[in-house]
Amino acid sequence: MDLHADGTVDQESPLLEVRRVTKRFAGVCALNDVSLTVGRGEVHAVIGENGAGKSTLMKILAGVQPPDAGEILLDGKAVNIDSVHKALDLGISLIHQELNLADNLDVGANIFLGREPTKMGLIDFGRIRRESQKYLNMVALDVSPTTLVSRLTIGHQQMVEIAKALSVNARILIMDEPTSSLSQHEAEQLFQVIRQLRDQGVTVIYISHRLSEVKELADRVTVLRDGENAGRLSREQIDHDRMVQLMVGRDISQFYARRPHSIGEPVLEVQELRTTAWPHHASSFTVQAGQMVGVAGLVGAGRTELLRAIFGVDRMLGGEVRVAGKTLNLRSCRDAIDAGISLVPEDRKQQGLILEMGIRSNIGLPALNRHKRGGAFLNRVRERKDSERMIGELQIKTPSDLQLAQYLSGGNQQKIVLAKWLAMEPRVLLLDEPTRGVDIGAKQEIYRLMEELAERGVAILFVSSEMEEVLSMSDRVIVLHEGRVSGELRRDELSEEAVMQLATGREPVAAGKA
C-alpha cells in the first residue's frame, strides 16, 4: 500500500516510520504495537477517540516520553528520540493543545525563547526582530514582532507557535487539536498556512476530533482505537462515516439522534440585551419550550458573553431577560438559578467542576441550598441519592461517586457538569461548547441527553463552534455577528454557507428574509 513498497527508488522511502511501538503506563497499555508511516510533505491526520493513544504517540515522537518497545525511522534510518531537545535537532516540533507561550513577553521574544541571539553578552533585539519577521511572514501573520503575546487572539498565538517551530527548522510539525479553540474563520486561516507549509515541504502530523477538517485537510489518515492501529485511509478513501466507523469500531447510523417532538410556549425571551463584549450592540430572540436553539458565530461575536449575561455571571449592560413571561432581576447566578436557568459553562475544568472534590459533592453543589435542613445543615442523604440517580441516568462511568472529578475522562467530567444542573430540574438550559474535548462516544450520549431534555420541555440554548453540531442539533439557529443577531435560520434553511454568511456579517443570499 505504501509508495516505497512497489519498488520505486529509495528517495521515495517515507520520511517518518514508526514501527510496532508499545508504551505502558503503570501496567496500562497506552500503545500496543502501533505503526505509523508518514510520507514527505504530506498532511497526515491521526484520529481516534479520547484515550486511543494519539497523544501518547505524539509525545513519543516529540521526545517527551520514550517508547517501551518498537523503533522509529527517520529517512529510513533508525533514530533514538530520547529528549525534546533531540527531537528538535531532528526537526520534529510538537505544538501542544494548550499553547506554551509566555504571554507577558512579545512575539519575537517568544519565538527565540531559550535561544536568544546575543551581541557582546547582551540580547540582540534587532536580530530577533528581523528574524522573527521572516518567520511571521511564512505563516502570513501580520503582527509586529514587538507585540505582546497577550494582546493576540488565540488564533494568532497559534501562528506564533508555528513560527517558533519553523524557526528551529522543523521538518515535521505535530499539531495536537490545533483548532479546538479557534473560530471557523481562524481555523480556515490555519488550514491555509498548513497547506502553504506543505507546499514548502514541511510535513504536518495533525491530530483532531473534528472529522470535517480532517476530510478537508488530510492527505492520509491513520486511525487509532484503544491503543492499537484501527485502520489507514488514503486521500480518496477519506469520508466521515468511514472514519467514525473505524474510530468507534461499530456502525453509527444515527449519530445525531434528533426526533420530532412538539414545541411549546416561549420560555426564554431575551430583549435588546447588551453585554460586555459589544456594549453598543443589542440582541433579541426567543426560545420555546422543547426547542433546541443553536448560537453560531465567530469567536469574539459575543456568544459566551451572551450566555454569561443570561446566567447572571456578568452584569448585563442593558435589555431584558424574561423566563415564562416574568422579567428577571439578574444580580448573580443565584437569581438565574432561582428562575430555572442553568449553564454548562465553556471551561469545564475551571468553571464547571471542582476537580479536587468528589463526584457526589460536585453534583450536589448547586442544590445544597435548596435541600438544606434546619436553616443551614447539609442534607447528606438527599445529596447521595441525587448523585446516585444522576450517575445512573447519565451513565457516568466511575467505581464510586466519591471518586475525585479530576480522575475522570473529559466525557465523564462533562456528564458530571450536566448532572449537577439536571438535578436542579431547569426550565432553561444554556450550554457553552457542550462537547468540547469530549470523545465521540460521550458526545453521542450528550446529544441524546439534550434531545431527552428537549422532549421533556426544557428550552435549550447552546453555543457551538462545531458547524456539524450546530447544523445537526438545532431546531433553529441564531447567528451572532459583533454582538448582534445577524440572522435566524429555521431548520429547513440551515446550511453551512448560510450560517457562515451571517456570521461574517455578509448579507445572506436570500436577502430580505432575515
Place this chain on the structure above:
Amino acid sequence: MKKILGILGLLVFICVMTALMSDRFLTEFNVENLIRRTALFGIISVGAAFVIITSGIDLSIGSVVCLIGCLLPWMLVEKKLGVPLSLFLVICISLAIGLSHGVLITKMKLQPFVVTLCGLLLYRGITRGVVQDQTQGFKSGFTTLRELSQGQMPLPGTDFGIPNPCLILLVVAVLAIIFLNFTIYGRYMLALGRNEEATRYSGINTDRMIILAYVICGMLSGLGGMLFVLDVGSAQPVDFGSFYELYAIAAAVLGGCSLRGGEGTIIGVVIGAAVMQVLKNSITLIDWIPTNIEYAVIGAVILGGVIVDELVKRFAAKRRAMAQARVR
C-alpha cells in the same frame, strides 16, 4: 484521617522524647501550662485555618492580638469603662477588622497577603500610638475576669483541673467542626477554596463566604488577644503577640491545611498548635538544646513535616495509579 494520625504521631513522638530527656516535662505545673498555651494558640490557629481554607491568608493575627491585648486593660484600667462596655468594644473592633479585610479582598479585589500585611503594620502602630508605648496591665485587679484564662475546671476526684482556655477552645473547635463539615456554608468554603469560579457558577455567593471567613478569623484573633492578656496580666505594645500569625499559620499547615485552599480539618489544626507549643516547651526544658536556636528548630520540624507529607502524598498517588492499572 490519615493526616491527623500523622500529625498526632509527631505530637506523641515529641512528647515522649522530651519526657525521656527532661524530668521537668511531666510535672503538673508544666503540663497545665502547656495545655493552657496550646489552647490559646489553638484558638487563633482555628481562625487562621478558616482563612487558609478559602485559599486566603491572614498576616495580621499577631497585631490583632496586640491591639485587643493592650486595649482591653487600657479601657478597663486607664479609661475605667467597665467590663461589659470594654468587652463589647473589643468584640466590635475584632468584627470590624475581619469585615474590612473581607470587603477589601472581595469587593476591591485586593490580594489577601497585601491587605493583611497592611493590617499587621496598622494595628500594631495604632496600638502603640493609643497607649503611648506604655505597658498595659490589670494591676492585680479584675481577678474574676482573669479567671477566664487563669482558672480551671476541677476534675472531680483528682487534684487536677482543665484550664479554662482549654474549655473555650473545645467550644470553638466543636462549633468550627460543625460549621465546616455539617453546614452548607462550610461546604461552600471548602469548595470555593479549591475553585472559586466554579463555585460561583454553581450559584453561590462566594464573596459573602470569603468575608465570613475573615470575620471568623478576626473574631478568634480578638478572642485570643483577650485571653492572652488575661492570662499573663499585662501586655507591651511593642512585642505583644508578635509572630503569633506565623505560629497560627504554621499550626494550620502542620494540621493539614494547604495554602492552595480547600483542604484542612479543625482537629488537625488544634493538634498542629499543640505540636508548636510542645516543641517550644521542649527546647526550653532540654538542656543541650540552646534556647536561642528555638526558631531554627521549629522551622526545621515544620519543613521536615511538610516534606514527609509531600512524599507520602506522592507515594499514595503512585499506588492509586497502580491500583487503577490493575482494575483495567
